Amino acid sequence: MDAVIFDLDGVLVDSERTWDEVRRAVVAEHGGTWLPEATRAQQGMSTPEWASYLVDSLGARLTPEEIARVVVEEMAKRYASGPPVINGAADAVRAVAARRPVAIASSSPPVLIRAFVDACDLAELVPVAVSSEEVGAGKPAPDVYLRAASLLGVAPETCAAVEDTTNGLRSALAAGMAVYAVPNPHFPPDPAVLAKATAVVTDIRDLPATLGG
Numbered sequence: 001m002d003a004v005i006f007d008l009d010g011v012l013v014d015s016e017r018t019w020d021e022v023r024r025a026v027v028a029e030h031g032g033t034w035l036p037e038a039t040r041a042q043q044g045m046s047t048p049e050w051a052s053y054l055v056d057s058l059g060a061r062l063t064p065e066e067i068a069r070v071v072v073e074e075m076a077k078r079y080a081s082g083p084p085v086i087n088g089a090a091d092a093v094r095a096v097a098a099r100r101p102v103a104i105a106s107s108s109p110p111v112l113i114r115a116f117v118d119a120c121d122l123a124e125l126v127p128v129a130v131s132s133e134e135v136g137a138g139k140p141a142p143d144v145y146l147r148a149a150s151l152l153g154v155a156p157e158t159c160a161a162v163e164d165t166t167n168g169l170r171s172a173l174a175a176g177m178a179v180y181a182v183p184n185p186h187f188p189p190d191p192a193v194l195a196k197a198t199a200v201v202t203d204i205r206d207l208p209a210t211l212g213g
Helices: 016-029 038-042 047-056 064-078 089-097 110-119 143-152 166-174 204-211
Strands: 003-006 102-106 128-131 159-163 178-181
Touching: 003 143, 016 038, 016 047, 016 064, 038 047, 047 064, 064 110, 089 102, 089 204, 102 110, 102 143, 110 128, 128 143, 143 159, 143 166, 159 166, 166 178, 178 204
Parallel strands: 003 102, 003 159, 102 128, 159 178
Antiparallel strands: none
16 A cells, blocks of 8 residues: 545545535525435535536526535635534544555545645645546546546555545545545445445544554
């Protein structure tokens, strides 16, 4: 194992429910209709992808560019006093980084990734942080993981990825990485996809020991 690449939302930051709440409110405010499958469908999508989904599939009466700006600005406001870091997540990153290079590969926009890295004082330990906005496609496509591995200078098949949702797990598996799952209790992943993980941990604080030396 040459490197460890972390997802952000649901793994290091308890933000999946916040994203869901903000998107639902914006869609309702702008004349759209939330569908039962909408929450899971958007998990892992890049900003352009979910913005188009809110407009084209849910009927929000804004352009994708407008709705992306509104949602991300509201998320930034929610993060203004500090992102909702999961208990023990920053220490887990530090412990892993003491043994191997680490990166973040996230569907969050760069401004929210930076908010986490800065709030936890991890900039020196996390030299690579890639948003799916910066690659060809969001999760479950492997693009964001492949870019992170490339920037670290390691082969994808020598990396471990840390993920929580179905689309995130699929993305890392498609990149050829060993996947360590930390299932999101609010949005549990598909059991069939979870079964393909190398290991499952229920608490991010247990990850360093699970990864080993």
